[in-house]
Amino acid sequence: MEENYRAMFDQVRASDRLREEVSQMKMHKQMPRRRFPKTGLIAAVILVLLAGSAIASVGMPGTLRGWFAREWEESTGAPMTEEQLALVDDLTQPVGVSDTQNSVTVTVDSITVGNSTMWLLLKISGDYPAEETLRYHFRGIDMTLEPDPDQVETPGGYGFDFPYAAVAEDGVLTMLVRFTIDLAGQTSLLDAPRQTVLVLEDLVCNDLEKRGDEDVVLSEGGWTLTFPVEPGEAGEIRSLGEIRVPAMDLESRKIKTIALCDVEISATDITYVRSAEAQEWEPLRCALVLADGTAVEQSSGSSRFRDTACTEWSSVYYWQVPVDLNQVTALRFGDTEIPLSDG
Amino acid sequence: MTEQEFDRAAGRYLDMVYRIALNALRRPADAEDAAQTVMLRLWQFGEGFQGEEHLRHWLARGTVNVCRDMARSPWHRRMVPLEHCPEPSFSAPEQGTLFRAVMDLPGKYRLPLYLYYYEGYAVAEVGELLGLKPSTVQTRLARGREKLKTMLEE
Numbered sequence: 453m454e455e456n457y458r459a460m461f462d463q464v465r466a467s468d469r470l471r472e473e474v475s476q477m478k479m480h481k482q483m484p485r486r487r488f489p490k491t492g493l494i495a496a497v498i499l500v501l502l503a504g505s506a507i508a509s510v511g512m513p514g515t516l517r518g519w520f521a522r523e524w525e526e527s528t529g530a531p532m533t534e535e536q537l538a539l540v541d542d543l544t545q546p547v548g549v550s551d552t553q554n555s556v557t558v559t560v561d562s563i564t565v566g567n568s569t570m571w572l573l574l575k576i577s578g579d580y581p582a583e584e585t586l587r588y589h590f591r592g593i594d595m596t597l598e599p600d601p602d603q604v605e606t607p608g609g610y611g612f613d614f615p616y617a618a619v620a621e622d623g624v625l626t627m628l629v630r631f632t633i634d635l636a637g638q639t640s641l642l643d644a645p646r647q648t649v650l651v652l653e654d655l656v657c658n659d660l661e662k663r664g665d666e667d668v669v670l671s672e673g674g675w676t677l678t679f680p681v682e683p684g685e686a687g688e689i690r691s692l693g694e695i696r697v698p699a700m701d702l703e704s705r706k707i708k709t710i711a712l713c714d715v716e717i718s719a720t721d722i723t724y725v726r727s728a729e730a731q732e733w734e735p736l737r738c739a740l741v742l743a744d745g746t747a748v749e750q751s752s753g754s755s756r757f758r759d760t761a762c763t764e765w766s767s768v769y770y771w772q773v774p775v776d777l778n779q780v781t782a783l784r785f786g787d788t789e790i791p792l793s794d795g
Numbered sequence: 796m797t798e799q800e801f802d803r804a805a806g807r808y809l810d811m812v813y814r815i816a817l818n819a820l821r822r823p824a825d826a827e828d829a830a831q832t833v834m835l836r837l838w839q840f841g842e843g844f845q846g847e848e849h850l851r852h853w854l855a856r857g858t859v860n861v862c863r864d865m866a867r868s869p870w871h872r873r874m875v876p877l878e879h880c881p882e883p884s885f886s887a888p889e890q891g892t893l894f895r896a897v898m899d900l901p902g903k904y905r906l907p908l909y910l911y912y913y914e915g916y917a918v919a920e921v922g923e924l925l926g927l928k929p930s931t932v933q934t935r936l937a938r939g940r941e942k943l944k945t946m947l948e949e
Contacts, residue, residue, distance in 0.1 A: 453943070453944065453947075456889070456890070456893055457897075457908075458913055459890065460885065460893045460894055460897075461913050463883060463884075463886065464814055464817065464883045464894070465883070466809045466810050466812075466813040466827075466830060467827065469827075470813065470827045470831070471805070471809060474805050474830070475802070477834060477835055477838055478798055478801060478838060584840075585840060
C-alpha cells in the first residue's frame with residue numbers, strides 16, 4: 453500500500469495556473485487575487501477573502517490616512533492625490549473605544565467604512581519587538597452589526613483579513629483589520645446607524661524565520677469593543693446597467709464574453725449580477741482606470757445568489773483602497789476597458 | 796532571495812507545498828491559496844537558508860502553519876461542498892479510489908501519513924513539524940494506516 457500511496461501522490465501536482473501565479477508573484481508585493489473554488493453548487497455561498505495572515509511591516513504609518521496613502525503609492529506607483537485623501541477622510545470615523553484585559557488595552561482608534569467593507573485600526577498597549585519577521589495577530593476575531601445589514605435571504609458571508617500588523621512609526625503595536633461582507637448590492641453598511649461589537653481573542657505572535665514558529669501567546673483574554681458606525685454618504689455610485697466582459701471557465705481555462713447586469717461601482721467595491729447559467733464563468737480581473745492612467749485593482753471578493761430561486765448570481769469585489777470615482781475614466785476586465793462617461 | 800533562487804525553489808518544492816496543503820485542507824482551491832501564501836512568504840522573507848534541507852524544512856513547516864491558520868481563520872458560513880471540488884486526474888482508477896480514501900481520513904492522520912510515507916521525514920521530524928510528540932506521531936501513523944486499509948477493503 454505504501455508504494456501505491458507514493459505512486460498516487462506522484463500524480464498530485466500543483467496546477468499550471470498555480471505555477472503561473474507563483475511565477476508572477478515576484479512582480480507583486482501582495483498576494484495575487486484568490487480564486488473562486490470551481491463548483492457546480494446550488495444555493496451555496498463562496499466566500500473568497502484573503503487569509504487571515506497579517507504580514508508584518510515595520511514602520512507603517514499609525515493612521516488610516518497614512519496607511520491608505522502608502523498603500524496607494526505601493527499599488528499604483530503614484531502618490532495619492534488630495535482628492536483621494538479627501539475621500540478617505542470622508543469615509544473615516546474616529547472611534548476611540550478601548551477594552552483592557554490582563555493589563556493589555558486594545559483600542560479601536562478609527563474606522564474607514566464603505567458600502568460593504570470596513571477597515572479598523574487597532575492600537576494595542578505594551579512594548580513589543582519590531583522585527584519584520586514577527587507576525588502579530590489575534591487567535592480569534594468576530595464582529596456583529598446591529599441591525600444586521602444583510603437583508604438577503606440566501607447564504608451569504610463575511611470575513612476578515614489583516615493588511616498589516618506591526619509596531620508602527622509611532623512605536624505602538626498597530627493592526628489594520630479589514631472586514632468585508634457580501635450584501636449582494638442590496639444594502640450598505642452606511643445606510644443606517646449600527647452598533648458594532650468586535651470580539652478579539654488571545655493576542656499571539658509568531659516568528660516567520662524561526663524553525664518551529666509556533667504561535668506564542670502574548671496575552672490571553674477576550675476583548676470586546678462596542679462602538680457605533682454612523683451612517684454616511686458612500687460617495688458617488690456609478691450604475692452601468694448591463695455590460696459585456698471577458699470571463700474564464702476556471703476548469704477549462706476557456707475565455708468567452710458574458711453579460712453582467714446591475715453593475716454598480718462605489719468608492720470601495722463593485723457589484724454585479726450574472727445568470728446562474730454563467731456562474732462558472734468568472735469575469736477576468738477587474739480594475740478602475742483613473743484619468744492619470746493609474747489603475748486600482750480589485751482585491752478579494754465574494755459571491756452568492758441574490759434571489760431565493762437561485763437564478764441571479766451576485767458578486768462583489770472590493771477595491772484595494774477607496775477610490776474617488778470622479779477620477780475614474782474606465783472600468784477594466786482583463787484587457788477590456790469600458791469607458792465611463794462623466795469620469 | 797534572488798529571482799533565480801526563488802524560481803528554482805518554486806520549481807523544486809511547489810508540488811510538495813501544494814500536497815502538504817491538500818492533505819491539511821482537503822479542498823484544492825484552499826490548498827492553492829495556502830501554497831500561494833507560503834510561496835509569497837518565501838519571496839518576501841526567504842533568506843539565509845543553510846542548504847537545501849533547511850529550505851525544504853522551512854517550506855514544509857511554513858505550509859503546516861499557514862494551513863493551520865487558514866483552518867481556524869474566521870471565515871463565516873463558508874459552504875462549498877467537498878464533493879463539488881475537482882480532484883486530481885489519475886492514470887489508474889484505483890489511484891483515484893486511494894486518493895478519495897486518503898482525503899476521507901480524519902485530518903489528524905492525513906498529514907503524518909503524507910510527511911512520513913511520501914516526504915520521507917522521520918517520526919521525530921514529523922512530530923517537530925506538526926508540534927506532536929513522537930509517540931503521538933507513531934500512534935497516528937498506525938491508526939491512519941489501519942483506517943485507510945479498512946476503508947479500501949470496504
